[in-house]
Amino acid sequence: MVVDLSLRHTLHKRGMRMTPQRQLVLDAVRELQHATPERICAHVQRVAPAVNITTIYRTLDLLEGLDLVRHTHLGHGAPSYSTHAHEHIHLVCHRCGGVTEIPPGELTVLTEQLQERFGFVLDPSHLALSGRCGRCTGHTETAAEANVS
Secondary structure, three states: OOOOHHHHHHHHHOOOOOOHHHHHHHHHHHHHOOEOHHHHHHHHHOOOOOOOHHHHHHHHHHHHHOOOEEEEOOOOOOOEEEEOOOOEEEEEEOOOOOEEEEOHHHHHHHHHHHHHHHOOOOOOOEEEEEEOOHHHHOOOOOOOOOOOO
């Protein structure tokens, strides 16, 4: 485990202690990229078996409050956590469960319209949109096949 100096600095600046559990949870989120609290817990428990799911949830809440991780709901289950460096929009097929990642810039027009019309500033950097994928709607050409990225 390598101590994250930015995490340590952020915690100390707010009067909180750096703990091995906090570092392990942040490391797990970074390594797994998209993971539920249960997957993060299993990952952390490989190194620290005494860490329980309650500690994982509390730590994820803290890290999200510190703006180091974010969560999104990819369906009806538990939220999925990732770091801010991992920014994209999820297209979640509610029929087959497939998830496609697209760049946040794909929603530029909508983002601008929401701000102009309603003064609402959308953060499309880690968003999940539900619908049906190309395979399930009969459109088998994917973005990769169409050379769209």
